[in-house]
Structures are given as C-alpha cells and as structure tokens.
Amino acid sequence: MPRKPEFIMPTDEEDALINRGISLDADSPELTAEDFFNAKPASVAVPELAAQRRVRGPQKAPTKRLVSIRLDPDLIDRLKQDGPGWQRRVNDMLRQAVGMTS
Template sequence: MPTEDEDARINQGIASDPDNPELTEADFRAAQPAQSALPVLASARRVRGPQKAPTKMLVSMRLDEDVLAAWRATGPGWQTRVNEELRRALERR
C-alpha cells in the first residue's frame, strides 16, 4: 500500500493529466453499457475456425515435479511433445 505521501503524489498526477481525467459521479451516471454505446464493437466476437486436427481433450493429471520440470525445460511446444511421446508409447504396446 502506498504511504500517505505517495498517495498524495499519485492523486496529484491524476488531477494534472488532461488526457486522462479522473471520472466523477456524473460521468458514472452518464455511462452506458458497451452494447448500446458501441454495438458494432461490443457484438463483434472472434470465432475460432474449424480445427485442422481432431479435437483434443483437456485433462488434469498429477506428475512428479522433476518429470514436469524436465518437459517444460525443453521449451515451447513441450505439451505437444509429451502428447507425441505418449502416442509412440501406445504404438509400441
């Protein structure tokens, strides 16, 4: 938490910023929901396209800390590599 002096400096900075004034009670009363103020932007939702590969399942499992650390240490894409290794293990069975 800021000290009283720090808080006073922060509030002074807010008050002296003409590009970003502190909102007042009147501003909050005049506010509108985004849907009515900017309907085009508020309703624009990005939709993910069709998956190129079969849907994967989200799972939760417990792994030994050292095993997880070793896979994460291999860098980005480690989860994909774990999946590939598990697939190879299934094929060896």
C-alpha cells in the same frame, strides 16, 4: 530458450526520429494525460461495437481431448525446461512409447 526474442532498444537518434514522426502524424496524435483523464469506456463511447461478441469458428484440425493425469513435479519441471510446446512433446513421447508413431 526465451519465450520472447531480446528487445533491441533504439538509439537516441532513432528515438528522436520516431518521436518526430509521431508528432507530425495528425491522424494519430500522441495522447496526453488530459486525454486519458477524459477517456470513456468503449461500452459508452461506441456501444454498438462494444456489444458485438466475437465467436471462434470451427477448428480446422481434429480436436484433442482434455484429460487429467498426475505427474511427479520433477518430471514436469524437466519437460518444461525445453520451453513452450512441452505438452505437444509429451504427446509425441507417449505415442512413441505405445507404438503409435505418426
């Protein structure tokens, strides 16, 4: 299962419409090479915003504990074949194996 859905490229007509919309938007002009050359880091341009640090709030669900376990490489490869979420699935398999099905 792919991690990201397939990207659909716009047709030439759709691309032209998109670019026309960009060129007409005075509030959000397309940046030029000169704009990028003259750009300043956020810490210089808006230091009061750049200095703010975002803090993650408390978790809403009970936290899990980090453990270290050594597994055979072929087992890990097989578990990862089913895609993202493999660690959650291992957790579910272990619960079932020890009779703690939820």
